[in-house]
Amino acid sequence: MEQKAAAPAIARKTLIGQRIKKPDAPDKASGKTRYINDMALPQMLHGKVLFAGRPHARIVRLDTSAAEKLPGVHAVLTGKDAVGLNFGFVRDNVPLKSIVRCEHDEIAAVAAESEDIARQALKLIEVEYEDLPGIFAPEDGARADAPLLRDNFPGNKSLHFAFKHGDVAAAEAASDFIVDSVFRPHHVTHCCMGTSCAIADFDDNGKLTIWTQSQYPYNYKMDLAPALGIQPGDIRVIQPPVGGAFGSKLDVYPYEPIAALLAKKTGRPVKVMYSREEEFKASPTRQPAVIHMRTGCKRDGALTFRSADVLLDNGAYTSWGPTIPVIMMRTTSGHYRVPVVDFKAQAIYTNNPYAGSFRGYGNVQTTWATAQQMDMLADMVDLDPLEFHIKNAQKSGEYTPQKSFLRECALAECLEAAGKASDYSRKRKEYAALRETPGRYKKGIGLASSIHNAGGAKIHKSDGIGTILKVDDYARVTVISGASEIGQGIDAVITLIVAEELGVPLEHVTLVNNDSDIAPWDVGVHASRTTFIAGNGTRRAAQKAKAQILQSAEKFLGEAAETLELRGGHVVRDACGTPLIKLDRLLRQMHFQDEPELVMVTDYYEPKSEPEGASHISDHSAAYSHAVHVAEITVDTLTGEIEVDRITVAQDVGRVINRMGLEGQIEGGIAIGLGYALSENMQLERGLLKNPSFRDYKLITAPEMPPLDMHFIESDCAEGPYGAKGISELPTIVIAPAIANALYNATGVRLFDPPLAPEKVARAIADLRQSRP
Amino acid sequence: MSVEIEIRFTLNGRPVSARIGPTMKTLTLLREQFGLSGTKYACGEGECGACTIRVDGKTQNSCLMFAADCDGREIVTIEGLKTPAGMNPVQKAFVEHGAVQCGFCMPGMIMQADYLLGNNPQLTRQEAQRGLEGNLCRCTGYTKVLDAVESVARQKCCGQC
Structure with missing residues (x-):
């Protein structure tokens, strides 16, 4: 072995608890990062949505003929084009509406060669409404004499939940003090700095690629499919860098199927991006x-x-x-x-x-x-x-x-x-x-x-994550993880864990996590789960790779795998830190031997928790x-x-x-x-x-x-x-x-x-x- | 029929020209004609600072500035802060101090911080807070942004501390 005599020992040191830079920070600080809002595809059209601007109404007349005739307009869609495309938690939503139930209801959508033309086209759409009395407080909607907003939801109730443990009346009687108060948490909204945006494109096999801000790419397919009348398997989800999410992208919102419906109709990629005013009006809120x-x-x-x-x-x-x-x-x-x-x-x-x-x-x-x-x-x-x-x-x-x-x-x-x-x-x-x-x-x-x-x-059947990890001939590591990055820093955590386990520099780790055709299953960024779940998944995958590497090192070096460790880009003796072989050299030896092997491992981690x-x-x-x-x-x-x-x-x-x-x-x-x-x-x-x-x-x-x-x-x-x-x-x-x-x-x-x-x-x-x- | 105007100005150190409509905003000009997508749209009404650029040495909201007003000016965008030697000290400090999360507001934030530090190399934390009041960030709570700005101010004051 060339290094065995004089090479200095490599001390054991941990990265856990250190201060690690986000790998994507330099490009973000230099303005180089291309967010979804910055993206354009060849032949791309711009979609714009006509909002109702009133809380509750019937549409008496809707005339899109002038908008359709405007030069540069390629498609105009209305509620008629979305009949039966129900989506949402209780399937009560459609991408484009035939009846108005809130201010931002999407009445029509236009795809045009520029945003300006699309905006002009919206102004040419004629709509006549018959306003209906509205309900604006849950107490009013719960009243026995309240008008019914939906035929299939008696009492205007959408969902209900209950949990009881013990005898409350007895506990009240046994209490010396009781506080009794009514709290009214209000409407607030996420205010992501990057406004909502989606780009949709169908290929000629009928498969949809959607560039989205989604923070839950896999269930997203399942939620989006019914809004388009296609199969979840026919959707590829690509997640470019996003300007914040904070939970707002944990569901499908109408602009996403609208972009896809416009793309389907025109045969061209369509981008829908909100202005700040639209963002305020049409984004989800925190639950009041x-x-x-x-x-x-x-x-x-x-x-x-x-x-x-x-x-x-x-x-x-x-x-x-x-x-x-x-x-x-x-x-x-x-x-x-x-x-x-x-x-x-x-x-x-x-x-x-x-x-x-x-x-x-x-x-x-x-x-x-x-x-x-x-x-x-x-x-x-x-x-x-x-x-x-x-x-x-x-x-x-x-x-x-x-x-x-x-x-x-x-x-x-x-x-x-x-x-x-x-x-x-x-x-x-x-x-x-x-x-x-x-x-x-x-x-x-x-x-x-x-x-x-x-x-x-565990609010879904699975709360797990898939991880694929490869170490190439140059000892560069690629982690293909289901974990989404929305600014929170899972890129740094995954990089840190790989470097910790495999003893490689942080800069030698690449994360691929933005394409549902490549990365394996994950539930999404929510429930404070990603460091815990993706961290465990990454660590397990890295440990599998390490075990494979050290097994081979045992064969090449003649020293027991249990006595070896990966540190500073080398295989070292664990006890004294003496470097025995450079990691990249060992990896090439593994690759180019008579029974060649590559280091490519997979892991599926499912936390030990019980379904809700x-x-x-x-x-x-x-x-x-x-x-x-x-x-x-x-x-x-x-x-x-x-x-x-x-x-x-x-x-x-x-x-x-x-x-x-x-x-x-x-x-x-x-x-x-x-x-x-x-x-x-x-x-x-x-x-x-x-x-x-x-x-x-x-x-x-x-x-x-x-x-x-x-x-x-x-x-x-x-x-x-x-x-x-x-x-x-x-x-x-x-x-x-x-x-x-x-x-x-x-x-x-x-x-x-x-x-x-x-x-x-x-x-x-x-x-x-x-x-x- | 819209009228087009020809303008000439300096953009990130190079002389450029453009043909524009009279109502176009500088933000649109930079993003759509010059492909400088580092300057961000986030509100379009001068409230959030994500579109901050430098015009003749002073920062401005490019979403409010007519593109026609670029004529004869010296414009610097986030892409222009970097030199062949790499990122400028403010950009580096933002990276080192963890000031970047989703990063969408950061080009504007960095342009403003760079301007403040250029005007007052010994900027205090409080002055930085005031000076960055017009730059909204939803991710960071500004703490690490201020740490980054302070660290550059310290380097500029004595280089020791």
């Missing part, structure tokens, strides 16, 4: 709800029961939004040790825009309620909320009433870490004492926590996690403005994999949660959106982002890759009620309806002051 929640406890602070009666505003169609009770009930039953639970939810059709999934998926709304009621109960019992939370915190090895198994539970550690780092208990007392003293500016501190699935969620099931009693995730936020705020009692001064975060992350990515996910998740808490609000008046622009719909900006003090609690999850848990939704879930609790600490005002906008806060403070003797 009316949550009537009751929580009880004993005099000593021990929780006795929690009940929630939830009415969801389904909107006009049923997407993922009304399915959020699946997670809402897990939080209702599993946020702290709740011995008795009664949860029920129903979704009511209205003529409002409809909700999809959005980072936090029902838990943002539920934690807004549970975390405020925890704070209120602590006050009634006269315990420091931190102490009250710790007293009721679950511990490792406990089950929730729905049989979520909290194998590694670090809730108490998170509470202690956040409480200590923020000096919560002292500040809370101090600020409460200053509440009634004179002075315009009041400081407040608030604590909130939540629980979320952190090892996927109709009873909702199942361990539906392979792991669960908690996070605690402490928000410190200053309230201007005159204007009602809330400034967030500092946020302390303690989160059970299982194990840090890519520290930089983890921090980024928490920071970004909190920014979305802050917008939800403070400023974001879709102002709907009788189903019409009044603020479809960034001027009037306020996202958090750089000056509003407070400093964060982050504490990662590493509970070392037995099922997670290297011990890691999923992390990305909890930051969005927990922050809003922490701010609401801080507002109470600062002013005595308790608000149940987000956002905590200045005018609302100022009015509540004024009302409270007036009501005092």
Whole structure:
């Protein structure tokens, strides 16, 4: 062996927990990345959609003849072209409508040689409507005398869910304190910086290729097929880089089948891309709800029961939004040790825009309620909320009433870490004492926590992922993974894990994950699952490749495979790090021998979790996690403005994999949660959106982002890759009620309806002051 | 019948010309006639900063600027920040500090950060926050963006810390 004498030893070092750059960051920072919005294909036509612009109406007359005659127009489609192409969760949607059920209903679509021509063509379409009375609140739709919006959904009910555990009446009777409140989480929307876009093209065998922002490419085929009347197998899904998703691309929305129907009709590729105004009006929202929640406890602070009666505003169609009770009930039953639970939810059709999934998926709304009621109960019992939370915190090895198994539970550690780092208990007392003293500016501190699935969620029959991994003759590794990248950083995590297992430089790993004809099955980017699921899949595939390589090394080197390791691009002796052969050289020897072999492995990883099931009693995730936020705020009692001064975060992350990515996910998740808490609000008046622009719909900006003090609690999850848990939704879930609790600490005002906008806060403070003797 | 105007200007250091309609916006001109797709459309009304470019040394929202106004100007886009030696220090800092997630807003964010740092090499974090107020990002919560900007400001102040 050429290197055996003098080569220096290669020390063992781990990448787990290091700060790894996103592999796609350089191209994104230099403007080189071609997003779907930037793409154009030869012969491509531009599609535009005519929206109804009214919430509920019959179409009396629809004349597209002038639009069809406009030079440059290649196709005009209407509801007549989409009859029977029903799609969606309960098949209540069609790509183009014959009856108007909400403002953004798609009435007609045009394909033309330019966007300008398509836009002109839309103006030439004549439509006469007969407006119908609408339903704009779920309470109104649930009334016995409410008009029926759909013949086949009695009582305007689309979906309903229930879970019961124990005797609520008895638990209520045994409670010393009960809080009873109604929370009204509002309409907000994802605001992806890259607007919705799809490009569709049929080949002459009738197979569709769709370039899409989808974050769930495989089930997407199944969901898209009925909207086109084709087979899922005849759809190829390509996922170019996207400008954000956050759950908004976890379903099929009408513009996608519209692009495909226009492509079919014209025989040319068609691109549909929304303007920002269209994006605001036609995108899914976070699910609004009316949550009537009751929580009880004993005099000593021990929780006795929690009940929630939830009415969801389904909107006009049923997407993922009304399915959020699946997670809402897990939080209702599993946020702290709740011995008795009664949860029920129903979704009511209205003529409002409809909700999809959005980072936090029902838990943002539920934690807004549970975390405020925890704070209120602590006050009634006269315990420091931190102490009250710790007293009721679950511990490792406990089950929730729905049989979520909290194998590694670090809730108490998170509470202690956040409480200590923020000096919560002292500040809370101090600020409460200053509440009634004179002075315009009041400081407040608030604590909130939540629980979320952190090892996927088996809401489909499978929650698994396929991985293909090859190592070529130059020791370059290609990972072909089902895991989608939507900006969250699975590219960095997969690269890191491969480099960790195979001892190759990070730059020598390539990820292919954007083509459903190439990459194997995955459920999609949702449920905080990708680092956990794809991380495990990647690690298992890399370990298989490593075993094959070391077996061959044993043959070539005459040293036992168990004593060898891959490090620094070499095969080394594990014990001393002495390099024995360069990896690429070994790979070529393997390839060019008498019995040649290539390193190409496959893996299918299915997490050990149970399907959700109709009873909702199942361990539906392979792991669960908690996070605690402490928000410190200053309230201007005159204007009602809330400034967030500092946020302390303690989160059970299982194990840090890519520290930089983890921090980024928490920071970004909190920014979305802050917008939800403070400023974001879709102002709907009788189903019409009044603020479809960034001027009037306020996202958090750089000056509003407070400093964060982050504490990662590493509970070392037995099922997670290297011990890691999923992390990305909890930051969005927990922050809003922490701010609401801080507002109470600062002013005595308790608000149940987000956002905590200045005018609302100022009015509540004024009302409270007036009501005092 | 629409009138076409001929304009001449400097684009990323090179003299160029274009024939344009009078209502065309600079964003459209850059993306559609010059293929410079790094400059992004995200709102079309000057609220989000994703289309930020440099015009005669100052940053502007290219979605609001008529293309006709490019005539005689010096325009720099995100593609023009890179030199033959590689990315400029601001671009590098954004990559190193993890400021890029989906990255869609980043060209505009980097153009604005580069402009701020060019004007004030010792930019503080607070000044950077104010200066980037017009650039929306939905992914990052701005923290790592500000870390990146601060790191460049530190390099420029003494190169030691």
